[in-house]
Amino acid sequence: MVIKQLKLGPMDNFSYILWNSGEGEAAVIDPAWEPEKIAAALREESLSPTLLLLTHAHPDHINAADYFLSRNKTLRITLHKEDSFLLEGSAWPLNFPEDGEELKLGSSSIKILHTPGHTPGSVSYLAGGAVFSGDTLFVGACGRADLPGSDPKALRRSLLRLAGLPGETVLYPGHAYNGDVSTIAVQKEYNVYMKLAARGEAEFLRSAV
Numbered sequence: 001m002v003i004k005q006l007k008l009g010p011m012d013n014f015s016y017i018l019w020n021s022g023e024g025e026a027a028v029i030d031p032a033w034e035p036e037k038i039a040a041a042l043r044e045e046s047l048s049p050t051l052l053l054l055t056h057a058h059p060d061h062i063n064a065a066d067y068f069l070s071r072n073k074t075l076r077i078t079l080h081k082e083d084s085f086l087l088e089g090s091a092w093p094l095n096f097p098e099d100g101e102e103l104k105l106g107s108s109s110i111k112i113l114h115t116p117g118h119t120p121g122s123v124s125y126l127a128g129g130a131v132f133s134g135d136t137l138f139v140g141a142c143g144r145a146d147l148p149g150s151d152p153k154a155l156r157r158s159l160l161r162l163a164g165l166p167g168e169t170v171l172y173p174g175h176a177y178n179g180d181v182s183t184i185a186v187q188k189e190y191n192v193y194m195k196l197a198a199r200g201e202a203e204f205l206r207s208a209v
Contacts (some may be wrong), residue, residue: 001019001129002020003130004041004045005181009032011033011060012177013033013060013174013175014172014175015038016030016132017038017091017130018107019105019106020107023186025048026047027050027051027052027053027105028042028053028068028084029125029132030051030053030054030062030174031062031064031067038064047200048072049075050067050105051078052075053110054078054176055122055124055134055136056080056119056122057087057130058119061135062077064198065077067113076095078095078103079115080096080112080123081121081123082107082116083121083122084121086119086121097112098112099113103153112125113126113161114122115138115158115161116126117145117152117154117159118142118144120137120152122143124136124158125209129169131165131169131172132172133172133173135174136158136162137162137173137194139171139175139182140182140191140192141191142154142191143174152204152205153201156201156204159193159194162182162184167183167188169183171183191208193207
C-alpha cells in the first residue's frame with residue numbers, strides 16, 4: 001500500500017492518502033484545512049477517493065470533508081458511532097463501522113481499531129503495516145484526555161492496545177507535534193506515556209494527560 005502524508009493547516013494536522021499501486025481507488029484519512037492540496041495530490045496520482053475516514057470528529061480533523069462530499073455524492077464519512085455527537089446538526093452521510101471491521105480499498109483492506117480516550121469514538125486505522133492513530137498516540141506523546149467526552153482510563157487502555165501491535169508497525173499520527181513518523185517499538189521504548197500506561201492505571205492517571 002502506498003501512503004502519502006500531508007501536513008496541513010495552522011495546527012500541523014496530518015491528512016493521509018492511501019492507495020494500492022496500479023489501482024485508482026484511494027482512502028483519505030482526516031481531510032483537514034486545505035482540501036485543494038489534498039485534491040491536487042489525488043490528481044497527481046490519478047486517484048479517486050472512495051473512502052473518507054475519520055480517526056475522530058474534532059473540527060481540526062474534518063473541516064475539509066465538505067469539499068469532497070459536495071463533489072462526489074456517493075461518498076460517506078466513516079467514523080465510530082460514539083463520536084457522532086460531535087457532528088450534531090450535520091447532514092453528512094455517515095457510515096458507522098464496528099471495532100475490528102475491515103473496509104475494502106481495492107485489493108487491500110483497512111482494519112478499524114476502536115481506541116477511545118481522546119474522544120469516545122476515536123479509532124486507529126491499520127493498513128499495509130502501518131497504523132494511523134489520530135490523536136490517540138503521537139510521536140513522543142499522546143492525546144489530551146481533559147476535553148468533553150475524554151476519558152484518561154480509556155486512553156490508557158487504547159495505548160496498551162496499540163502497544164500490542166507488532167513492533168515494526170509504522171506509526172502515522174494525527175499531528176506533527178514531535179515528529180512525522182515512528183514505529184510502535186520506538187514509542188514503547190521512548191514515549192513516556194506508553195511507559196506509564198504499561199506501569200499501571202494509577203501511575204498513568206497521575207501523569208499530565
